[in-house]
Amino acid sequence: MPLGARSLLVSILNGELMKSSLIVVIERLQQAQNARDIEAFLACIAPDYQSDQPLHPDRGFQGPDQVRKNWSTIFHDIPDFHSELLRSAVEGDIAWAEWHWSGTRRDGTRFDLRGVTIFSIQADRIRWGRLYMEPVQEAGAGIDIAVKNITQGSPQER
DSSP: OOHHHHHHHHHHHHHHHHHHHHHHHHHHHHHHHHHTOHHHHHTTEEEEEEEEOTTSGGGOEESHHHHHHHHHHHHHHOTTOEEEEEEEEEETTEEEEEEEEEEEOTTSOEEEEEEEEEEEEETTEEEEEEEEEEEOOOSOSOHHHHHHHHHHOOTTTO
């Protein structure tokens, strides 16, 4: 095999290995969620983890202590928490994941979130995350009212 072709093949294989290793981290995170295993969950998180929720800027934080607090609360308050990884994609060291998180709260009401996370993964740990997870709204006014509210402001904003 010519040297140029060999270099290309090695580059492709390294890219595929990196891609699969990032997906493995996402799958480990999901397994920890479904096992409600906070230590396994935290093993996926880097010590300098930075969390951002662009739709809710006041919810950003840094460090695994807040991750432990948040997910310990979720695992306690939603004892049948279930995480479904719907789709994922990788580009460089960034992994995109589409999720459906569901379960039953202790008061018997449904917990149902869907959305996307974008994670930077380095050394088999999540360094930063951007979370776009929102509660599912089954009933609503429909798309026409939603577009009107987006373009003209909701009734509360008018």
